[in-house]
Amino acid sequence: MLNDLQQRKLAHLFTLLDVDDDGTVDKMDYTASADRLVNAFGFAPGSTESRRVRDRYARLWDEVTLPMDADGDERVELEEFVAGFHRFVTQPEAGYHTHVAPVADAFYDLMDTDGDGRITRTEYLRMAASAFRMSEANAAAAFERLDLDGNGSLSRQELHVANEQFFRSPDEECHGNWLFGPLPARG
Template sequence: MLNDLQLRKMAHLFALLDVDDDGVIDKMDYTASADRLVNAFGFAPGSTESQRVRAQYARLWDEVTLPMDTNGDERVDRTEFTTGFDRFVTQPEEGYLRHIAPVADAFYDLMDTDGDGRITRTEYLRMAGSAFRMSEANSLSAFERLDLDGNGSLSRQELHRANEQFFRSPDAQAPGNWLFGPLPPRT
């Protein structure tokens, strides 16, 4: 069962993924997020990079989010989303590796525009602003907390650690809690 922190993280991510702010997530929200991301990085619609990101978003929808839909309307509300992430990602030991790691790898490859194997502050800010509608200030705060070794860039390992902490950790001090910017205050 998710603790208060984990519930807040899921509510925060839900709000970021609900692109049209209609209170539910559907396949269109995932398609729109993928399109914003590939456009922000300047990839053509039919490019290999674009197809890979869209395929990972489609996989995330088909294999993780759609099965959360308990009433069969092909839309996932916040309760279904939270319960589903707990069931598919947070609780099973392999949940992160099976469902989130491939998407994180696709994001990493897309963000690493210069191919140097590291995500720079600029690359991270571009991704956070386009894919998750994060402000520049929130993106910068997130980056600083995720850069565990303080070298000014994110390694693939740092990104995976942050993702796994966001989706699985009940620890309020885990740097990965900042993956999608600051969490809203408790309500």
């Protein structure tokens, strides 16, 4: 069973993914998010990088999100989304590594524009604004919380730890809770 924090994290992510703000997440939302990310980093729509991000998003949609759709309308409502992420990602031990880590790796490869193996603050802010519609202030706050060693960049490992904490941890103190910016106050 998900605690209040885990439910709030998933509701926050749902809001960020609902590109057209219609109260549901569908394949178009995933495609739009992938395309915004690729465009923000200057890759052409048909490029290898673009295809990789789109393919990972499509796989996440097909294997995780679409099966959440309880009523068969190919649109996932918040309650379905929260229950589905719990079933596919939060609860199973390998859920994060099977379903979310490949998407995170594609993001990482795209964000690391200079190929130095580190994600800078600028690269992270560009990703957060494009893929998840986060404000610069919220993205900056997230970056500061995720940069545990204060060196001004994030390693692939730091991002995987943060991602897994976001999706799986019930702990209020986890730095990964900040992956998508500050959580909205309890409703």
